[in-house]
Amino acid sequence: MKDFPYDNIVHLSEPELIRPRMSRSRRAAQFKPFAALQGFEEMIAESSREKKEKKELSEAEREELDEKLQFLHHHPDKSPALTVVFETDEGEKQIRGTLVKLDLSMGMMKVGAQRIAIRTIRKIEIMENLDSSYTKNG
Numbered sequence: 001m002k003d004f005p006y007d008n009i010v011h012l013s014e015p016e017l018i019r020p021r022m023s024r025s026r027r028a029a030q031f032k033p034f035a036a037l038q039g040f041e042e043m044i045a046e047s048s049r050e051k052k053e054k055k056e057l058s059e060a061e062r063e064e065l066d067e068k069l070q071f072l073h074h075h076p077d078k079s080p081a082l083t084v085v086f087e088t089d090e091g092e093k094q095i096r097g098t099l100v101k102l103d104l105s106m107g108m109m110k111v112g113a114q115r116i117a118i119r120t121i122r123k124i125e126i127m128e129n130l131d132s133s134y135t136k137n138g
Helices: 024-029 040-048 059-074
Strands: 081-088 091-103 108-111 114-117 121-126
Touching: 059 091, 059 121, 081 108, 081 114, 091 114
Parallel strands: none
Antiparallel strands: 081 091, 081 121, 091 108, 108 114
16 A cells, blocks of 8 residues: 655644634734725716616707707807706706806806717707897797
8 A cells, every 4th residue: 555645743732822812803803895986886876876868859959959059159249148957867867057158069068167068969959139130939
């Protein structure tokens, strides 16, 4: 029969420990999961949250919105007071304020301190009758 490879140490007694044994609960704590990426779980939960379905504008609503944007673009010196309804991840939001900037090439509008992507705008209401050439119905 083949010799057992540890024959020379099998008969020795168990070595005496220098430090006391760790309790099971402390030992288990070493293997607890930890958040290596803080905020990652919240980000995943946020992204998996059901997004509200965005309402598509009708052709007439799109044309009216386009007319108002063009009017505002061609009258930058007027700084009109506006009410803008736009979509966010949480749903529809409405803001009232003065038009600060309109950049059609960048697709952005700034009303007060709020920057709004033009693609998210659902409705614009011009509060002041700035120009007799502009009417709601054309």
